[in-house]
Amino acid sequence: xxxxxxxxxxxxxxxxxxxxxxxxxxxxxxxxxxxxxxxxxxxxxxxxxxxxxxxxxxxxxxxxxxxxxxxxxxxxxxxxxxxxxxxxxxxxxxxxxxxxxxxxxxxxxxxxxxxxxxxxxxxxxxxxxxxxxxxxxxxxxxxxxxxxxxxxxxxxxxxxxxxxxxxxxxxxxxxxxxxxxxxxxxxxxxxxxxxxxxxxxxxxxxxxxxxxxxxxxxxxxxxxxxxxxxxxxxxxxxxxxxxxxxxxxxxxxxxxxxxxxxxxxxxxxxxxxxxxxxxxxxxxxxxxxxxxxxxxxxxxxxxxxxxxxxxxxxxxxxxxxxxxxxxxxxxxxxxxxxxxxxxxxxxxxxxxxxxxxxxxxxxxxxxxxxxxxxxxxxxxxxxxxxxxxxxxxxxxxxxxxxxxxxxxxxxxxxxxxxxxxxxxxxxxxxxxxxxxxxxxxxxxxxxxxxxxxxxxxxxxxxxxxxxx
Numbered sequence: 049x050x051x052x053x054x055x056x057x058x059x060x061x062x063x064x065x066x067x068x069x070x071x072x073x074x075x076x077x078x079x080x081x082x083x084x085x086x087x088x089x090x091x092x093x094x095x096x097x098x099x100x101x102x103x104x105x106x107x108x109x110x111x112x113x114x115x116x117x118x119x120x121x122x123x124x125x126x127x128x129x130x131x132x133x134x135x136x137x138x139x140x141x142x143x144x145x146x147x148x149x150x151x152x153x154x155x156x157x158x159x160x161x162x163x164x165x166x167x168x169x170x171x172x173x174x175x176x177x178x179x180x181x182x183x184x185x186x187x188x189x190x191x192x193x194x195x196x197x198x199x200x201x202x203x204x205x206x207x208x209x210x211x212x213x214x215x216x217x218x219x220x221x222x223x224x225x226x227x228x229x230x231x232x233x234x235x236x237x238x239x240x241x242x243x244x245x246x247x248x249x250x251x252x253x254x255x256x257x258x259x260x261x262x263x264x265x266x267x268x269x270x271x272x273x274x275x276x277x278x279x280x281x282x283x284x285x286x287x288x289x290x291x292x293x294x295x296x297x298x299x300x301x302x303x304x305x306x307x308x309x310x311x312x313x314x315x316x317x318x319x320x321x322x323x324x325x326x327x328x329x330x331x332x333x334x335x336x337x338x339x340x341x342x343x344x345x346x347x348x349x350x351x352x353x354x355x356x357x358x359x360x361x362x363x364x365x366x367x368x369x370x371x372x373x374x375x376x377x378x379x380x381x382x383x384x385x386x387x388x389x390x391x392x393x394x395x396x397x398x399x400x401x402x403x404x405x406x407x408x409x410x411x412x413x414x415x416x417x418x419x420x421x422x423x424x425x426x427x428x429x430x431x432x433x434x435x436x437x438x439x440x441x442x443x444x445x446x447x448x449x450x451x452x453x454x455x456x457x458x459x460x461x462x463x464x465x466x467x468x469x470x471x472x473x474x475x476x477x478x479x480x481x482x483x484x485x486x487x488x489x490x491x492x493x494x495x496x497x498x499x500x501x502x503x504x505x506x507x508x509x510x511x512x513x514x515x516x
Contacts, residue, residue: 077201090151096212096341141254151170199415202407209351253265302417306421309480321448330457352407
């Protein structure tokens with residue numbers, strides 16, 4: 049085994065396939081990573097803006113901050129299957145333009161109610177981007193190539209979070225008060241300027257699925273190879289929606305189990321999504337505005353490291369479940385360290401940074417769902433739509449208000465107890481999904497719409513778990 053194979057997977061056997069993968073990696077990942085970077089940059093800037101003057105400027109009180117997060121989540125739930133109707137190269141950049149315009153609008157708000165409205169529609173826009181990217185990745189890559197690409201995509205969003213604190217600190221120091229604008233308002237102006245050119249790039253270069261792509265950089269031979277190389281791994285047909293699809297999805301375990309897994313495990317990200325460390329630093333005092341912006345970046349930095357390392361490992365081993373165990377155990381340890389309030393400040397810093405491991409589960413869960421549903425394109429699309437946009441955010445809509453209200457800073461006692469419970473539940477559901485997937489392969493279950501016949505490809509090729 050070479051270092052190259054471990055980090056990036058086994059090299060394709062032909063020059064044409066190597067060239068195809070290079071094109072896919074460059075054009076798909078460059079666009080999706082830039083989009084997710086800007087989404088998370090703006091998304092995280094709400095957290096940083098809150099502790100950098102927005103709270104006072106908009107007279108935010110009590111749980112107003114939590115309501116901002118909740119309303120964004122509600123927008124996330126209002127998702128649909130537009131990618132089955134409009135080409136991804138049209139729909140995803142269009143969502144990004146909407147996001148950019150709304151970001152500019154955030155810089156001019158005069159009350160918290162306006163923030164509520166803007167965040168709701170931004171939630172709708174980001175939902176399609178997030179699910180659409182995982183759907184596209186699962187349409188072009190084999191199971192052994194998928195985890196690290198999902199990890200890179202997820203890490204690009206975390207990089208936006210990481211950069212957000214640094215950017216807010218720099219903007220507050222250099223632009224606060226310029227032309228009468230607060231530093232946090234300038235932050236959203238800069239976000240909007242970064243966002244819109246990326247959408248235009250997507251209109252030009254982002255592909256659809258292999259069956260419908262017409263981008264200029266893929267030749268007819270490339271398009272044919274893109275479909276044939278996935279045979280036995282992924283269903284590449286693109287059929288219209290039908291009632292038969294609903295019956296197929298609702299009578300299988302996949303939709304229920306995968307949705308339950310992400311609905312529960314996604315709450316482990318509450319450390320970062322609610323900026324608990326930033327709120328803790330602001331509440332205990334003794335730290336400057338710049339420090340409360342900069343120090344939480346360590347949570348995200350460890351999240352990026354964990355996500356990339358875990359993604360590489362899962363593609364190499366073709367086993368996904370251990371990452372969810374690692375994530376859950378890390379968050380349990382972090383929660384216990386914070387619950388023991390008499391623990392030293394240094395240990396609390398360590399605990400918050402360790403909690404960054406929670407981000408590694410996101411890429412793994414979506415790669416696992418892509419892998420489980422690889423034998424049917426439409427079922428895969430529906431399951432992915434329901435993971436984060438639907439069930440996880442149905443929980444998110446009320447979770448932070450109950451367990452992480454801003455008024456609980458700095459201790460967040462209820463939240464730490466809830467984190468321990470949710471991580472134990474994640475371990476249980478992870479075991480359930482692993483068992484159901486193994487049982488399906490033992491029974492030789494095969495979708496009636498599978499792209500191959502029993503004689504053409506063994507079912508075990510459909511997932512990496514069975515390749516072990």
